[in-house]
Amino acid sequence: MDISTNLSKITGSATAQIFSIAKEMESEGKDIIHLEIGQPNYGPLTKIIEATKNALTNNETGYTVSKGIEELRESIAKYHEKNDNLKCNYINEIVITSGAKLAIFGAVWSVTNSGDNVIILNPSWVSYKDIVISLGAEARFLKADMDFNYDINELDNLIDTNTKAMIVNSPCNPTGAMISEENMKSLAEICRKNDILLISDEIYHEYIYDENKHYSLFNIENWKEIGVVVNGFSKTYSMTGFRLGYVIGDKKIIKEINKVMQLTASCGTNFAQHGAIEALNVIDEMRDFIKNDVVPLRNNVIKLLDNYDIEYLTPKGGIYVWLKIPSNDSTSWAQSLLENKGVALTPGRAFGPDGEGFVRICFTKDYDQLEEGIKRIGQFLAES
Template sequence: MMDKAYDFTQGAKRMANVPASLIRTIMNRAAELQEEGKPVIKFSAGEPNFNTPSDIKEAAIRAITNNYTHYTSNKGFDPLREEISKYMKEFTGVYFEPKTEIFVTSSAAEALNNAMFAFVDPGDEVIIPTPSFVTYKALTAMCGATIVEIPLRGEDNFQLQLKDLEKAVSAKTKMLVLNNPCNPTGAVIPYETMKGICELAKKYNFIILADEIYGRLIYGDAKFYSVASFPDMKERTIVVSGFSKTFAMTGWRIGYICTAAKYLPVLLRCHQYSTTCSPTFIQVALAEAMNSDLTRKQVDSMLKEFAARRDLVMQELDTIPGLSYSIPQGAFYILVNVSGLHMKGTEFSQKCLEEAYVATVPAIGLGEETDTYVRFSYAASQEDIKEGFRRIRELVKHLS
């Protein structure tokens, strides 16, 4: 018999350990300040300020005009899966068979949801290197599984240490979540470390959920290696990616999963009962234009601009006493240590937002061990970066 005193406002019991996203909390407060007329600069969201490549936009308009507004396959529009297969082969070196090893989702976020709910049971353990994107721990909690954190350390440039990973593995380990390049640290996993991770996955028989959405955003001498590119690893890897970051399509909500054919049936059952299929006209547009010459040119231009912004952010940070950082090798985030100002990240971030109108994210919301860090996104324009750091310099000068 149900407890009649149950408080329905609390939702299901599985939601008790699922906090609201601190990133969204910051974004909502920044929006409130903007509505009040405050000149807020946003270093908080992982949203490129570029426009979607023009070929994709024009192809989408044509697709709507041509009435591609009905259901398509749960797996996705066949020509799009073929284009994704070509794209993955070119940029990861891994061939995924379009009809049996790829399906399209409504965002990489939905793909992560599908992967977790398809494979993780109550009582399982999911290893998550932290600080990490907020979704990983939230989904693990919703599955009723146990979160096993591996704290990444600034002195190691936030690189995962193999000895820490092996120590975290137990008989209950079902999955390792690997975000490479990493949000929020900007770390890119080197070849030897990735090789060692793959060997541990085979040795202890766990699956890797590889969030590789930032795989094209690589800087300096760093090189991206997909988990699935290592020997025998396509068979135990679920690769999640999407179009939001590299193609500046955050509002279009299109992602995809690439994995061994044997995993697709159970993944598709999750997908069928969440979104059925992703918008057909968007898939048609991407099939036509994601690999066009103009799209490639515009994407390459965006990637070069991200590299310039990264360099600019580091130059600006170098002029502010009390702030230090690890050099980001990928994605478009940098973790800044504010302990030199004798304060925690939450306090610094709040002062930046409420006094300087600069929105950042306290890293405590991404991992308990990083309470003196703040995440900056450099997906903003160079003009906003310069103005934002001018304000922060003035704020720090006032604090000292």
Template sequence: MSKLPHIGTSIFTVMSKMATDYQAINLSQGFPNFPIDVRMTEILARLAKTDIHQYAPMAGYPPLLEKIAQLTLDHYQRKVNPSTEILITAGATEAIFASIQAFVQPQDEVIILDPSYDCYEMPIILSNAKPIRIALKEDYSPNFEAISQHLSTKTRMLILNNPHNPSGKIWTENDFIQLEKIIENYPDLLILSDEVYEFITFENKHISINTREKLKDRSLIVSSFGKTLHLTGWKIGYLIAPENLLEEVKKVHQYLVFSVNSLAQASINEYLTVFDVNEVAQLYSEKRNFFKHLLKETAFDLLPCEGTYFQTASYQSISDEKDVDFTKRLVTEFGVSTIPLSVFYGDQTDLNRIRFCFAKNDELLLQAAERLLKIK
């Protein structure tokens, strides 16, 4: 008997396969299609010839832990202990899975804010706990009234995703103030903050849980080198949390993967000496603006994109089809693969919106725009 009977093939796999089958332009799955920095490939090639191929320490390659501590201090003015408060993980997904498995007990409740990334719910169910799906507002800002109504002594964890996938929304100072206020009466509630797009924000600066004095001691903060350094296939993430929380996560991590790819960790460590993460926002800001300009004459209504490398769009002026049907028709009739937003909701809320990934080279974005201009 299946433990996850309702889990099928993910929409990302479905749409990417359709893109291949119909030779469509793939703006669905969230990964860059341009080469990584040549400096990284040179570092990787050189280190591959050294003695770096055995198990790394369980918590991570010590020099890389030191780099992350410095990065956190530089960007968030938070001093973390690299030996006890940082864990290198097999991608952000493992950090999320291990954190939930470490703390969520049977019958606990975990709040997920929809639309949400699809990896949150499964580890909650495997813990015999209850996911509580609460919709964000239509502009993707948090609905604190609804969150407050669902908070109780059963609430073990609240999962945040900021900057938000799929919408590109980022939390404001006032959002955090409200959050701090409504959870102060629930001292056992933990926050799992998915911040994998933290360095991909534009006009407004990302506010990290790392900067919130009232929250950071009860929070597990997830980051991703895959997203920041355009290395999604390397699956290298990290987790920052107080020592008492991280010790529990390590108990899961050591039996889940034990340690993470040693060559990748060593290569990232050296690359961070020559790469400025501030370059990431500039790169994707230019791509966002370029893609937005290309779609200006289409029938799509583009929603604000404050962060991430995703552009959400409404197609209400084009069709009243369900979004899953519309995205499949985009592939078969127009040769562009996107993601429907209803799949990010527990109840499949359909607002006639889709998500484009603009982390692609200019040539591909131009080709996609030419096809999208034909849609009326």
């Protein structure tokens, strides 16, 4: 039996691979520091858990409409109206998905055919390219820096008549880069001119540091003619296992993504959606938590890194730090670090061609773990 050509091109998540080796080592009694998985170290607020439990008690266990409970879509619209001055019709311009991952799938699926291509600003989250490839399209990488500056000639060379979408993720996983207003405007203009769907993944938009400001696709005039915004509940609210994301955009695209939901998950998990309604109710508490717990972790990780001879890019947003390594084989380097020092992190190569020579750590971890992990990385660098 032949395996699908599209799927056989996909190697699987490097983070998951490192995680499974680390787990095996742990089961052999080794002391492992986990800095690989991109997950907040705090759980959802008790009020979110209670709302989810109440929904279960009230038998909210069946299918919901495929685009998600109306009250949740209305709450999302209100949240973005307050946050981004967004005017949108939650009846047909928002669809709830099973995680932001399925939101990206839906957005790419809605505009690509086999043989098309999608431009991904790079370094970039590991799953974008695999999503694109699994749908029979080609992933084309455009190198971008910490402000998402890119080479316009390089972009011109990447675009052809089969270019159907472009994915930008700010704040960025893995680098912590944030797109400037100027660069979002220029990408939007290029997408408008070439009839390319701009998919703006803004899942880390509540994690912003120092004086940096999040520039959303929502800020672009007539943005619905150009692109869609993807967001979700996994990161800000630490609801990774609830599997809830969403897309906001023009009703024409949302209708197609809703078809993807009908075809795949059917709908977001019913009782989880009730938890998400409560999450949006308690956003101010979540923001206090981020201010009091996550921001200090981000500031501390930088202080810790400065104690050693470790080169890194200061994250402007998100929950990761991008470390430079003295090797052009980040996969072997990460494996050797794990074997020798028991620190699990993600090799930069997994984040696309421009990720080589770097590794990613997630800093939303217990401080002691972070301190010990960085100490071991510092030692490893000093010894190698």
